[in-house]
Amino acid sequence: MQKLNTADLENMMKEGKWDKVEAMLDEYLAGELSQEDKGEAYVTFAQLYARVNNHFSEQYLNSMNETLDALRKIKSKEAEVDSQIDVAKVQEKIQKMN
Amino acid sequence: MPSGRDLKSREEKKEFDIDKALQKKEFAEFLSRYPDGEALLEVHDAGSLEALEGIHDKFLLKEETTKNVASFIDSTFGGELQKLGIDFKLTESDTEEINRHFEMDVKDYGGEKRLGHVNEDIEKFAKMKEEVAEAEAAVQAELAKLGGAAGLERRKLLLEQAEKAGLSGFTGGLGWFGLSRSDESERILGELKKFGIEIGDIKGQAKKISKSEQGLAELEERKEALNKAKELMLIAAGGKKTVFKAIQVGVGRRMVELFGTDIREARKVYEKLIEAGKGGIGLDYLVEARAQGINEAEIEKYVTMEVDKETDEVFGNIEIKNNAFSELEQSLKEILKKDETDAAAKKRLLEILLKKKSAIRKSKDGHIKALFLARITAKLADQMF
Numbered sequence: 001m002q003k004l005n006t007a008d009l010e011n012m013m014k015e016g017k018w019d020k021v022e023a024m025l026d027e028y029l030a031g032e033l034s035q036e037d038k039g040e041a042y043v044t045f046a047q048l049y050a051r052v053n054n055h056f057s058e059q060y061l062n063s064m065n066e067t068l069d070a071l072r073k074i075k076s077k078e079a080e081v082d083s084q085i086d087v088a089k090v091q092e093k094i095q096k097m098n
Numbered sequence: 099m100p101s102g103r104d105l106k107s108r109e110e111k112k113e114f115d116i117d118k119a120l121q122k123k124e125f126a127e128f129l130s131r132y133p134d135g136e137a138l139l140e141v142h143d144a145g146s147l148e149a150l151e152g153i154h155d156k157f158l159l160k161e162e163t164t165k166n167v168a169s170f171i172d173s174t175f176g177g178e179l180q181k182l183g184i185d186f187k188l189t190e191s192d193t194e195e196i197n198r199h200f201e202m203d204v205k206d207y208g209g210e211k212r213l214g215h216v217n218e219d220i221e222k223f224a225k226m227k228e229e230v231a232e233a234e235a236a237v238q239a240e241l242a243k244l245g246g247a248a249g250l251e252r253r254k255l256l257l258e259q260a261e262k263a264g265l266s267g268f269t270g271g272l273g274w275f276g277l278s279r280s281d282e283s284e285r286i287l288g289e290l291k292k293f294g295i296e297i298g299d300i301k302g303q304a305k306k307i308s309k310s311e312q313g314l315a316e317l318e319e320r321k322e323a324l325n326k327a328k329e330l331m332l333i334a335a336g337g338k339k340t341v342f343k344a345i346q347v348g349v350g351r352r353m354v355e356l357f358g359t360d361i362r363e364a365r366k367v368y369e370k371l372i373e374a375g376k377g378g379i380g381l382d383y384l385v386e387a388r389a390q391g392i393n394e395a396e397i398e399k400y401v402t403m404e405v406d407k408e409t410d411e412v413f414g415n416i417e418i419k420n421n422a423f424s425e426l427e428q429s430l431k432e433i434l435k436k437d438e439t440d441a442a443a444k445k446r447l448l449e450i451l452l453k454k455k456s457a458i459r460k461s462k463d464g465h466i467k468a469l470f471l472a473r474i475t476a477k478l479a480d481q482m483f
């Protein structure tokens with residue numbers, strides 16, 4: 001692709017010559033891409049795909065780990081309460097004894 | 099008389115036998131391809147064997163990374179298209195273009211611009227997939243530990259329903275996605291109420307748990323509260339999984355929108371999208387939701403918003419240098435930055451670029467041009483508004 005004449009583009013914009021702005025961009029965009037430019041598109045795409053997915057996977061994973069931590073805390077509390085219930089039951093039995 | 103430096107240089111040259119090296123297939127290939135053998139000879143003349151080895155290592159890394167990128171695109175993006183019954187695979191010439199890009203990267207930037215980062219991103223993608231599967235299995239294991247067959251059956255049923263509804267209400271108090279409730283989740287909430295489970299109860303349950311009364315009745319109440327909290331958390335996990343699945347579909351769809359496929363496949367993709375009637379791909383989740391009579395609009399809206407936001411941000415942050423479009427991007431940014439360019443003119447320029455982005459797809463290499471134009475328009479819009 002050829003170099004874009006920025007100064008010309010800017011002048012046409014200032015003068016409100018939008019047809020010419022479009023024509024200039026059309027000409028620029030119609031240019032041949034080099035092999036390196038095409039390759040860069042694939043590489044950019046691969047990075048974009050990986051990074052966006054990685055971001056959401058990370059969020060999901062953190063959230064799942066929080067759930068697991070909370071469940072484990074609840075389980076340990078549950079064991080504590082179970083043992084307190086056993087003690088309370090024995091105490092209740094003793095209180096009912098003559 | 100030769101100087102000490104000359105002697106050292108001769109010794110190094112002696113250590114490296116270029117004729118012998120040329121007989122090795124890999125080295126001959128390296129010499130013929132990177133970069134036209136000139137840099138290698140220059141380095142050799144300079145007598146720096148270390149630099150020569152460094153370049154050779156980069157060459158090998160470049161070859162490996164090219165293969166990694168091509169196979170990653172085939173298995174992810176190609177996999178999304180596979181769901182539409184379209185076989186997509188990069189051609190040898192596409193792969194050669196990737197290779198050429200990396201060669202330029204090594205030549206101009208020492209391989210620091212892209213090589214390392216790309217491999218890191220791809221490796222992380224594979225690692226995250228494994229970690230997510232492990233965490234999901236761990237949550238399932240916790241579910242299995244919940245106890246009696248009848249209770250388990252009931253919980254499984256609720257989990258399935260919650261998953262199908264993408265249950266926002268359940269996730270509300272537990273963080274992550276903050277969707278508001280859909281009609282379906284309201285219905286399930288009603289069902290849960292029948293079991294004495296109130297959404298939003300977790301905070302209340304936690305307060306009960308922290309009380310210090312030791313009476314048997316109080317302890318049993320605390321035990322029941324713990325059970326309910328556990329159930330709610332597992333149901334929330336089901337909702338999160340559904341939203342995550344929807345997000346993954348959304349990412350795939352966004353990638354297809356951005357990259358399209360090349361001109362050989364574009365027509366087939368278009369026809370399939372019309373057939374699916376949704377303008378997207380990977381619709382299995384939505385089809386399933388629709389079959390259940392679930393209102394999917396809210397999840398769709400949320401997913402689209404989140405995916406678009408993240409994609410624009412990541413895309414804008416990927417460094418693109420030495421490319422025809424990076425020059426265009428820079429020039430336009432400069433123009434739009436200037437105070438003397440009035441707001442209406444800036445807006446008009448952006449509108450023209452958006453129009454070009456849509457129209458360009460049909461042209462030669464249009465999918466690639468459209469991809470870069472998408473980045474430019476997103477960045478310019480960000481700069482303007």
